[in-house]
Each structure stands twice: as C-alpha cells, then as structure tokens.
Amino acid sequence: MKQWVVENTDGFDGLRLKEVAIPKVGDSDVLVKLNAASLNYRDLLIPRGEYPLPIHLPVVPGSDAAGEVVDVGPNVSRFKKGDRVVTLFNQGHQYGAIDIRATQTGLGGSIDGILREYAVFDATGLVKVPKNLSDIESSTLSCAALTSWNALYGLEPLKPGQVVLVQGTGGVSIFALQFAKVAGAIVIATTSSASKAERLKQLGADHVINYKEDPNWGETARNLTPDGAGVDFVIEVGGPGTLAQSFKAIKFEGIINVIGIVGDGEGKAQPPALDTLSHICTVRGVQVGSRALMEDMIQAIEANDIHPIVDEKVFALDQARDAYDHLWNQNHFGKVVIQI
Incomplete structure (x- = not known):
C-alpha cells in the first residue's frame, strides 16, 4: 500500500x-x-x-x-x-x-x-x-468537529438564545457555527473578506464582522449582544493575535475556548492572566475530545442532518x-x- x-x-x-x-x-x-x-x-x-x-x-x-x-x-x-x-x-x-x-x-x-x-x-x-x-x-469529524463540540458542550452545555463568537472560516469555527445554530444560539462570526462573509451568512451567521476593517471587533461583537452584555462562548483560534479582542467580547461568566494559534501575533503581547479576573470569565484550553463526546456529537449530526463544509x-x-x-x-x- x-x-x-x-x-x-x-x-x-x-x-x-x-x-x-x-x-x-x-x-x-x-x-x-x-x-x-x-x-x-x-x-x-x-x-x-x-x-x-x-x-x-x-x-x-x-x-x-x-x-x-x-x-x-x-x-x-x-x-x-x-x-x-x-x-x-x-x-x-x-x-x-x-x-x-x-x-x-x-x-x-x-x-x-x-x-x-x-x-x-x-x-x-x-x-x-x-x-x-x-x-x-x-x-x-475527528479533530475540528469534535473540538468545536467539546468547546460548546464539554464544560457547560450551550443553551438556546446564548451567543457564540466564532473566529474565521477554518474547520473548527465552521463546525461551531453549525452546531450553535441547530441549538438555537445566536452566532457572531469574524472574517477578512466580503466573499467569506457572504458564505458565513449563508451558513446561518447572524452577524459577520470584517476584522481587517474593524480592528476593535471584540467590542463590536459585545455591542451586538443583548443589552451589550457580551458573548457566552468564544471559539478562540487566533491565539496571541486575537485573545485581547476575545476578552473584550466575553460576557461575565462566559467561556473563552482556546483552540488555536493561527492568528498574526506579531507585535502583540498576550494578555496577562489577571484579565480572566477583570472580565470574570473562564479561559479554557481544549484538546479535541473523548470517544464518548464524539458519539454524542455523531448522534446530534444524524438527528439534525448536519453536513460538514x-x-x-x-x-x-x-x-x-x-x-x-x-x-x-x-x-x-x-x-x-x-x-x-
């Protein structure tokens, strides 16, 4: 072979x-x-x-x-x-x-x-x-889908009406968008191009922010949430280049799921750990998930006829x-x- x-x-x-x-x-x-x-x-x-x-x-x-x-x-x-x-x-x-x-x-x-x-x-x-x-x-499904499922259900289950912020159009973010929408959540997505913004809207994103045009997109995302309280879940794939904005977007007692380091962190210091205290949130590293979680995810994919992009x-x-x-x-x- x-x-x-x-x-x-x-x-x-x-x-x-x-x-x-x-x-x-x-x-x-x-x-x-x-x-x-x-x-x-x-x-x-x-x-x-x-x-x-x-x-x-x-x-x-x-x-x-x-x-x-x-x-x-x-x-x-x-x-x-x-x-x-x-x-x-x-x-x-x-x-x-x-x-x-x-x-x-x-x-x-x-x-x-x-x-x-x-x-x-x-x-x-x-x-x-x-x-x-x-x-x-x-x-x-093995990595991107299960990672996003773990982010939304591994610590505290996502509830209808909550707000999820997904960064970019990579595999984890797209799966998180799909899982969040079938759960009845509101999704805010970020991207760098008009064509990708249109695709995100077609997949169900309620709001799309172009982070190249809006460098303060974390604050913008917060202002899009009910009462400006902030988002409940962040799918954080950028790392040092985006974490500061994720802190600006997160709600009190919200969860920032740190998944990747694909962002451009040049010239940007990673926010200090005390930011978790000033924003009263959980910052959680996610490394994929268990077989039991994967079996739960597959049941949800079948029940809601979700198809990967x-x-x-x-x-x-x-x-x-x-x-x-x-x-x-x-x-x-x-x-x-x-x-x-």
Whole structure:
C-alpha cells in the first residue's frame, strides 16, 4: 500500500510517499481501508517543526479519516467487516477529562496517523460514521468537529438564545457555527473578506464582522449582544493575535475556548492572566475530545442532518503535498479533504 511519512521537520519537503506492507490485525484490532482524510492546521505545523507538543518521527501524518472495516481481530465485538468508521483523534481518550497519557496517543504526531491506504486501530479508537454522511464528509469529524463540540458542550452545555463568537472560516469555527445554530444560539462570526462573509451568512451567521476593517471587533461583537452584555462562548483560534479582542467580547461568566494559534501575533503581547479576573470569565484550553463526546456529537449530526463544509478542491492521495500547500496558503473554505 501507499503511505505518506513525515521524516523530518525541515518543512513540507520532509513528506515522503512510500510503498509498505498492509498491516496485520492483532487480537483487539480493526483493519480499515481508508477512503478519505482531512487536514488540520496541526498537520502543517508538525513537518515545519512548529508543533508545541511532543511528536515521534518518522510518523505517518494526519488524524482525521473515514473508511470501511475489512478485518477484525478475534476479540473485537464493536465492529464487523463492512462497517463504516471514523477515527478518534486521541486514541486513548475514551471518557471524561483528558489526562497526560491520553495526550500521548494523538494520531499523526505521537503515533502513526492516516495518510495511507490501510491502517490498523484498536477497536476503541474508532466510531461508526453518521448515517447521513459520506466518507468524505465523515473524514472531517475527528479533530475540528469534535473540538468545536467539546468547546460548546464539554464544560457547560450551550443553551438556546446564548451567543457564540466564532473566529474565521477554518474547520473548527465552521463546525461551531453549525452546531450553535441547530441549538438555537445566536452566532457572531469574524472574517477578512466580503466573499467569506457572504458564505458565513449563508451558513446561518447572524452577524459577520470584517476584522481587517474593524480592528476593535471584540467590542463590536459585545455591542451586538443583548443589552451589550457580551458573548457566552468564544471559539478562540487566533491565539496571541486575537485573545485581547476575545476578552473584550466575553460576557461575565462566559467561556473563552482556546483552540488555536493561527492568528498574526506579531507585535502583540498576550494578555496577562489577571484579565480572566477583570472580565470574570473562564479561559479554557481544549484538546479535541473523548470517544464518548464524539458519539454524542455523531448522534446530534444524524438527528439534525448536519453536513460538514468541505472545500471545493478535493485532492488525491498522491497530491497530499499539494493539499498541504493549499491549506497553508489559506485558499480554502471549510475542510481540505484528500480522497484515498
């Protein structure tokens, strides 16, 4: 079979496509023919040597994939041949709060990931795909979708009428917009272009702010909320470049979910920890979510017929290097998918 490997951290040129043997199943394993995979910003940082968490090289990249079960070990009862499945990001995070051990089981970083034609997983590292989604759509769920679901339901469940602020048009933000709207929430979105603003409105965003035209967008977002009280949830993907504005937007007792560091933080100091006190809010780091949370999310996707937003350009497995460039250059809207 074909599989990609990150051999070094010298950039995307460290990606190599190789021919290897199809892996064998152990007693508790499941062999999956992978049909589609999607990329995350994390996948770009790993070969560039910029990922802040430990990785083990060489490693098969990627964490998010969907496919079909083609073989199971003798101790496996959760799946059978022919089942359609999607991967769990942190293979060891099954229930409840994450711990250090579970953070060391991330596909495509700590252990081999999914940019390949076949892969073996422990049966606990897979979940059945939503019945209403294709493999291409399902391949987007493992990281971005589950992270946004955790942000909105992992600590305090989102309630109808609450206000969610999503930053940009990446995978996590788009999923958060979709999950928030079916829950009856008000969504404020930020973006940098008129064309993306129009797409966000089509997806249900109640208000869209162009952060290039309005550098004080956090205050603007606050003023769009009932009584100017602020937003209940922030999907914070920018990091140092956006956190100060998130503090301006957040409501007393609101939750800022810190998920990414994709913003331009040049020349901007990260706000001090005491800002959490002056704004009386929770700032929470989110690292994806458990298998139990993922199963809850998939039930909601089926019940509300939610369909992930996939970028119009879908790549082949041999074109994975081009897919990395496409995501890095921010030429996408929604999730960048590789069909295997």
